[in-house]
Amino acid sequence: MFVSRRQALAQVLATGAAFGSSLNPERRRPNILFFLTDDQRRDAMSAYGNKILYTPNLDRIAASGTRFELGFATNALCRPSRASILTGQYSHSHQVLTNGDGRDLPGRDGLRRDQITFPQIFRQNGYWTALAGKWHLASEPGGFDEYAILPGQGIYLDPPMIVNGAHVQFRGHVEDVVGDQTIHMLEHRPKGKPFCMLSHFKAPHREWIPAARFADRFADVHIPEPRTFNDTLAGRPKAVRDAEDKLVDLPDFRDRGCPDSLTRAERKECNLQQLVKNYYRVLLGVDENVGRILDYLQDEGELENTIVVYTSDNGFFLGDHGLMDKRLMYEESIAVPFVIAWPAAMPKGVVDDKHLVINCDFAPTLLDLAGLPIPGSMQGKSLKPLLEGKNVPDWRASILCEYFEYPAVHCVRMNRGIRTHDWKLIHFWQDPQEWELYNLRDDPGETRNLAADPKYRQTLDELKQRLQQLREETHDVDLPSADPGPCEFGISGDGPKRSG
Numbered sequence: 001m002f003v004s005r006r007q008a009l010a011q012v013l014a015t016g017a018a019f020g021s022s023l024n025p026e027r028r029r030p031n032i033l034f035f036l037t038d039d040q041r042r043d044a045m046s047a048y049g050n051k052i053l054y055t056p057n058l059d060r061i062a063a064s065g066t067r068f069e070l071g072f073a074t075n076a077l078c079r080p081s082r083a084s085i086l087t088g089q090y091s092h093s094h095q096v097l098t099n100g101d102g103r104d105l106p107g108r109d110g111l112r113r114d115q116i117t118f119p120q121i122f123r124q125n126g127y128w129t130a131l132a133g134k135w136h137l138a139s140e141p142g143g144f145d146e147y148a149i150l151p152g153q154g155i156y157l158d159p160p161m162i163v164n165g166a167h168v169q170f171r172g173h174v175e176d177v178v179g180d181q182t183i184h185m186l187e188h189r190p191k192g193k194p195f196c197m198l199s200h201f202k203a204p205h206r207e208w209i210p211a212a213r214f215a216d217r218f219a220d221v222h223i224p225e226p227r228t229f230n231d232t233l234a235g236r237p238k239a240v241r242d243a244e245d246k247l248v249d250l251p252d253f254r255d256r257g258c259p260d261s262l263t264r265a266e267r268k269e270c271n272l273q274q275l276v277k278n279y280y281r282v283l284l285g286v287d288e289n290v291g292r293i294l295d296y297l298q299d300e301g302e303l304e305n306t307i308v309v310y311t312s313d314n315g316f317f318l319g320d321h322g323l324m325d326k327r328l329m330y331e332e333s334i335a336v337p338f339v340i341a342w343p344a345a346m347p348k349g350v351v352d353d354k355h356l357v358i359n360c361d362f363a364p365t366l367l368d369l370a371g372l373p374i375p376g377s378m379q380g381k382s383l384k385p386l387l388e389g390k391n392v393p394d395w396r397a398s399i400l401c402e403y404f405e406y407p408a409v410h411c412v413r414m415n416r417g418i419r420t421h422d423w424k425l426i427h428f429w430q431d432p433q434e435w436e437l438y439n440l441r442d443d444p445g446e447t448r449n450l451a452a453d454p455k456y457r458q459t460l461d462e463l464k465q466r467l468q469q470l471r472e473e474t475h476d477v478d479l480p481s482a483d484p485g486p487c488e489f490g491i492s493g494d495g496p497k498r499s500g
């Protein structure tokens, strides 16, 4: 029987792993493969129960590891969440507070060179590190031996990229290009070192332009209205009602099937169908390319000893509460797919629906799994004991979320809040200050704001206290609460709205 050199090497390594031999200690350390998508909500994946979108390759990762049912972004916005994933810190600590799309905003657009990220630490410890796809931070990628990034948000078709500092024009659909670049880098990696590869897709971010081969998918499918589609937002803060994120106003599909001539009700329904179908179509491109990358590593004999993460920077409203976009602290906006697998060393096919886990946990978890020290700057917790199926009785009982980009596109006012297993408290903390309180057990759709109900006064006070504690534990400081004035950015972010 013919056995290729590659297969032979894989067999030797597999034997070594099985018998714990000290073959080549450097080679035995786990590889890291980190998949990040943009704006993918938790349920946009068949392993998480989606009945319309089938994602067999994303589900493969879930089947070979642990799928968390309570995984959240601590800031439902691209740049801040990406900085949290890299540094293991909350937005208020790493200080990448916004996407830089507003005016007069606090914080920075990118990371400083002295801020510690997990790829840097892997690199310092002998790993080959690389990044392909959407980076989005304004700072140049630090801590990578090689990178090929989309400038800014990137574009869907024929994307230009910055490859190790040089501008290069690519042809094809962005997800195929990111898949190609990921595989290309892995093929040319130094084979004597373990790798830490970050593969960051653009989908399913705006403008939701699918590859031609997926353009007709779901054409005959009717997307059902979400249960809160006709939420009137009664009882909700003015900050929520005034936000420029109503699905009926979404302009993106005016020339793609939902013309201005439609009535408002017709346009809202049309926007729902077009938005969700195209959101799903671009995710099919991610699924296919994730499958190609996994297949490549399997053929190389590397997949078993690779820690694979699949997640997104934040969620997205797909007509829930009549909204689109993210930024608000409702579930659809902060809940993300959260999957971690290490087939050689950890249990497979596990669903964790008990523990609250956050984007700040990825960095310490990966370092811990690889046996590397976790720097004191990281505020997330290692998920290693959870992944090993251990009982951790004192696991966190609440998470802190925050948002700082105002005035800016979508006009969502700054807010922060706390989510426990049963409750959510949200504070719009600039004047006029407003509160939201939801009982997630009785009201999972978050439609009945109990903040002003005297019956829940004690719960409200307890949650306020816990929120303050969480802020103090993570060294958060108050920003000015003065009313920042009107927002003039609108729903598409194309600059200030015309008056009148």
Ligand SMILES: [Ca+2]
Residues within 6 Å of the ligand: 038, 039, 077, 078, 313, 314
């Ligand atoms: Ca995003």
